[in-house]
Structure formats: structure tokens, C-alpha cells
Amino acid sequence: EVQLVETGGGLIQPGGSLRLSCAASGFTVSPYYMSWVRQAPGKGLEWVSGINSGGNTYYADSVKGRFTIARDNSKNTLYLQMNSLRAEDTAVYYCARGGYVYYFDNWGQGTLVTVSS
Amino acid sequence: DIQMTQSPSSLSASVGDRVTITCRASQSISTSLNWYRQKPGKAPELLIYSSSSLQTGVPSRFIGSGSGTDFTLTISRLQPEDFATYHCQQSYSTPPTFGQGTKVGIE
Numbered sequence: 001e002v003q004l005v006e007t008g009g010g011l012i013q014p015g016g017s018l019r020l021s022c023a024a025s026g027f028t029v030s031p032y033y034m035s036w037v038r039q040a041p042g043k044g045l046e047w048v049s050g051i052n053s054g055g056n057t058y059y060a061d062s063v064k065g066r067f068t069i070a071r072d073n074s075k076n077t078l079y080l081q082m083n084s085l086r087a088e089d090t091a092v093y094y095c096a097r098g099g100y101v102y103y104f105d106n107w108g109q110g111t112l113v114t115v116s117s
Numbered sequence: 118d119i120q121m122t123q124s125p126s127s128l129s130a131s132v133g134d135r136v137t138i139t140c141r142a143s144q145s146i147s148t149s150l151n152w153y154r155q156k157p158g159k160a161p162e163l164l165i166y167s168s169s170s171l172q173t174g175v176p177s178r179f180i181g182s183g184s185g186t187d188f189t190l191t192i193s194r195l196q197p198e199d200f201a202t203y204h205c206q207q208s209y210s211t212p213p214t215f216g217q218g219t220k221v222g223i224e
Contacts, residue, residue, distance in 0.1 A: 035213075045153075045161065045204055045215040060212055094160055101208050103151040105172070107160040 002026040002106045004095045009111030016085050016115075022078040022095030022108055030073045035099030036080045038091035039110075046091075049080060050099040058100070063089075085115045119143050119207050123216035129224040136192045138219045140205035143186075149209035150188045152181055155218075156201045165190065166208075195221070 008020040020036070035050040049069040050058045057069050068081040078095055092112050098104035120143035130136050140150065148168035153161035163172045165181035168188060178193040192199055200223055205216040 044217045045206070047213045047215075050211075058211065099213055100211050101149070101213075103163060103166040103206070103208050104153070104161070104213075105163050105166075107162065110160055 002097070004097070004106060004108035006093065006095050006108040006111040009093065009113045011114045011116065012085055013117050014086060014115055017081070017083045018085065018113060020080040020082070020093055020095075020111060020113070022080075024076045024078065024095075024097075027097075028073075029071060029076050029078060029097075032097050033100045033102055034071065034078050035096050035104065036069065036078075037094045037096050037099075037104065037107075038089075038113075039094070040088075040091040043091075047099060048093070051078070052100065082113070085113075087115050089113060090115045118212055119146060119210060119214050121205055121207055121214050121216040123203075123205055123219050125219060126217065127220040127222060129222050130195050131224045132195055132197060134195045134224075136195055136199075136221060138190045138203055138205075138221075140183075140188045140190070140216050141186055142188075142207055142209075145185045146207045146209035148184045149207055150181070150183065151206045151208060152179075152190045153204045153206065154199070154201050155204060156198070161204060164203075192221075 003025045036048040070079045092110040095108040096104040097106040152165040155161040169181045180191040
């Protein structure tokens with residue numbers, strides 16, 4: 001069974017940093033395009049970042065230069081390093097299999113990031 | 118970026134009703150349109166991909182159609198677990214973009 005489990009969310013002050021992790025099981029992440037998608041409270045879904053099988057990385061304009069996506073094949077885990085956090089980054093962050101020109105066929109349960117002083 | 122617009126933003130219905138949700142793209146996306154259901158407090162789950170293909174394990178009461186810029190999701194007979202928010206998403210070009218969501222509530 002495919003499973004994605006996110007960890008690392010929490011309360012952080014504006015300007016701070018946080019690293020999210022997404023542990024995958026039931027499949028190997030390396031051949032897949034993997035993404036982070038976020039949902040601000042009461043809002044719709046927003047694609048944040050993606051990484052393809054070749055390790056190429058992609059970002060939404062809203063996070064470019066502040067967030068970094070990475071993958072550890074030995075741990076079968078996806079990461080999102082978030083720096084210079086802003087109040088508008090407050091959201092539930094989901095790890096998902098898919099993105100680019102693919103649909104998202106599996107999602108994690110999400111982890112809440114709250115940016116507030 | 119391709120803009121996705123859903124209508125209505127919310128609706129009320131009863132168990133057994135037929136419900137239709139519309140999604141419009143700001144430019145032609147062929148059939149690269151996907152639908153998700155999101156139950157309260159849960160992650161989205163894929164229902165339909167490529168406009169009309171049913172994801173494995175999804176009940177046949179979910180029907181997707183459309184091409185170009187206009188798409189619909191029909192739930193033929195609403196079940197209690199279908200009271201949720203539905204999102205469309207285009208996978209025609211990057212970045213992938215979503216509609217604002219349609220909340221289906223109990224009448």
C-alpha cells in the first residue's frame with residue numbers, strides 16, 4: 001500500500017526556517033515526480049514545488065529563492081526546506097506523488113505550518 | 118499560468134441527488150483535467166483523471182466529462198461520504214493549477 005507521511009510542521013516566527021519531511025512507503029520515490037502542495041486555512045490548493053526523477057527541481061513563483069525541495073533515495077524520503085518564512089506561508093503542507101503534467105494520485109495526511117509572532 | 122474557475126463555489130443537496138460541478142480553464146487544456154474529493158480535515162483524494170477516467174477504487178457514481186476549456190464532474194447519486202469539497206486541477210502545463218473548490222453541503 002502506498003503511504004506518504006509528513007512531519008516537521010509547527011509554529012515558527014516570521015523570518016524563521018523549517019524543514020518538512022515526507023517518508024514514503026509501498027513504492028520507491030526516485031522514479032516519480034514528487035510535489036509539495038499547500039492549502040492555506042479556508043482556501044484552495046496551491047502547488048508549491050516539485051522534483052522529477054532526474055533530480056531537477058521546480059518552484060512556484062511565490063516560494064522561489066526561499067524554499068528548496070530535495071529527495072534522499074536511500075531513505076525514500078522527500079524534503080522541503082523553508083527559509084525566510086512569511087505569514088502568508090501559513091498552510092497545511094501536503095506531500096503528493098505527481099505534478100508537472102501528471103495528476104496527483106497519492107497524498108500524505110498533511111502537516112500544519114503556522115508562521116506567526 | 119492557466120487559471121481554473123469552478124462553479125458553483127458551494128451547493129446544498131440531499132442523499133440520492135444528482136450533483137454537477139463545472140470547471141473552466143483560461144485556455145484550452147485538451148483533456149488534461151483531474152478531479153479530487155477532500156473530506157473535512159483530510160487530504161484530497163483523486164477521483165477522475167484525464168477528464169473522464171475513473172481512478173482505481175473510485176465508485177462509478179463519479180462521472181467526468183469535457184475537453185478544451187469546459188469540464189464537468191457529475192455525482193449520479195450523492196452518498197453521505199460525498200459531502201465534501203471538490204477540486205479540479207489542470208495537468209496540461211506547469212505549474213499545475215487548481216480551481217478554488219466547490220463545497221457540497223447537506224440540504
